Amino acid sequence: MLQIADISFDSPLILAPLAGYTDLPFRLLCREFGAGLTVSEMISCHGLVYGQEKTKKMLASTLEDKPVSFQLFGSDPEIMGEAAALLNDYNPTLIDINMGCPVKKVTKKGAGSALMKDIHLAEKIVSAVCKQAKVPVTVKTRAGITQDNITALEFTRMSESAGASAITIHGRTWAQGFTGVADWGIVAKAKEIARIPVIGNGDIDSYGTALLKMEETGCDGIMIGRAALGNPWVFNKKGRPNTLREIIAGVMSHLKLMQVHLDTRRQLAYIRNHTSRYFTDFAGSSQIRQTVHAAKSFTDLEIFISSLQINE
Numbered sequence: 001m002l003q004i005a006d007i008s009f010d011s012p013l014i015l016a017p018l019a020g021y022t023d024l025p026f027r028l029l030c031r032e033f034g035a036g037l038t039v040s041e042m043i044s045c046h047g048l049v050y051g052q053e054k055t056k057k058m059l060a061s062t063l064e065d066k067p068v069s070f071q072l073f074g075s076d077p078e079i080m081g082e083a084a085a086l087l088n089d090y091n092p093t094l095i096d097i098n099m100g101c102p103v104k105k106v107t108k109k110g111a112g113s114a115l116m117k118d119i120h121l122a123e124k125i126v127s128a129v130c131k132q133a134k135v136p137v138t139v140k141t142r143a144g145i146t147q148d149n150i151t152a153l154e155f156t157r158m159s160e161s162a163g164a165s166a167i168t169i170h171g172r173t174w175a176q177g178f179t180g181v182a183d184w185g186i187v188a189k190a191k192e193i194a195r196i197p198v199i200g201n202g203d204i205d206s207y208g209t210a211l212l213k214m215e216e217t218g219c220d221g222i223m224i225g226r227a228a229l230g231n232p233w234v235f236n237k238k239g240r241p242n243t244l245r246e247i248i249a250g251v252m253s254h255l256k257l258m259q260v261h262l263d264t265r266r267q268l269a270y271i272r273n274h275t276s277r278y279f280t281d282f283a284g285s286s287q288i289r290q291t292v293h294a295a296k297s298f299t300d301l302e303i304f305i306s307s308l309q310i311n312e
């Protein structure tokens with residue numbers, strides 16, 4: 001069973017942070033389908049400290065959302081500490097620190113993957129966040145900067161000594177971005193040296209593969225990102241259903257959660273994007289996706305999806 005500090009989770013499978021996707025409705029859905037923990041989209045420490053509306057909206061949560069981890073990104077230890085202190089009012093279960101995002105907008109300010117180039121600064125950030133947080137703090141990083149500059153083991157030791165309660169390692173390097181394959185050997189090595197739980201991440205696309213990787217590497221939990229999009233069943237032993245009726249039922253649950261928690265008039269493009277991801281690998285998928293993308297309102301979308309159920 002996955003345990004981080006004194007918190008036990010009922011499944012070791014975790015929904016990874018995905019900017020633009022892991023908002024409250026999607027987290028609630030994945031939790032309902034079996035995720036033991038979910039992680040928010042990355043939240044800017046500056047946005048939080050300067051009280052930006054967009055950032056505050058990202059902190060929407062409910063009791064059913066628990067256990068949830070809120071992920072912070074930034075490169076200034078003081079501001080990261082202040083942001084962690086502010087997060088205490090939002091009652092997350094954990095606070096995660098992003099030390100792996102390769103997106104230029106993030107790295108050019110020294111945050112995300114860029115922190116792998118400066119372990120002393122990274123350490124100051126972990127210490128500052130741990131000092132202010134009332135909940136356990138975790139770190140998410142990558143295998144390293146390049147294949148010749150692997151940093152994950154140093155980051156495991158550093159995170160542990162600076163007070164973090166777990167570390168997630170995405171087995172790709174910064175240089176790889178999202179290309180190539182994740183190296184799970186580095187996850188196994190980190191587990192050998194770590195006293196804190198190690199969570200492995202990268203390319204897991206089913207419940208069975210997740211358990212296999214845990215067995216192979218000895219890691220304590222598995223984070224799943226892209227494979228959860230349009231497929232919350234990935235957190236469940238039974239996996240993705242093979243009847244359209246069951247898939248539609250899943251989409252309808254997701255639509256209901258989005259209706260309750262989002263402004264469905266303003267966020268139609270976002271909702272269409274999530275919805276179309278359910279229709280990928282069966283006959284008629286591309287026609288369905290086209291209709292989903294052409295929907296003019298949330299109601300049109302809902303009517304169309306439920307009509308699929310009737311027509312089956």
Ligand SMILES: Cc1cc2nc3c(=O)[nH]c(=O)nc-3n(C[C@H](O)[C@H](O)[C@H](O)COP(=O)(O)O)c2cc1C
Pocket residue numbers: 016017018019020040041042071098099100101140170201202203204223224225226227
């Ligand atoms: C669209 C997208 C958004 C992401 N956003 C974040 C993020 O906000 N914070 C973060 O630490 N990682 C982010 N990641 C990386 C994922 O959390 C994960 O580490 C990566 O996708 C590898 O896991 P996977 O193969 O299961 O998808 C993002 C990845 C994608 C594809």
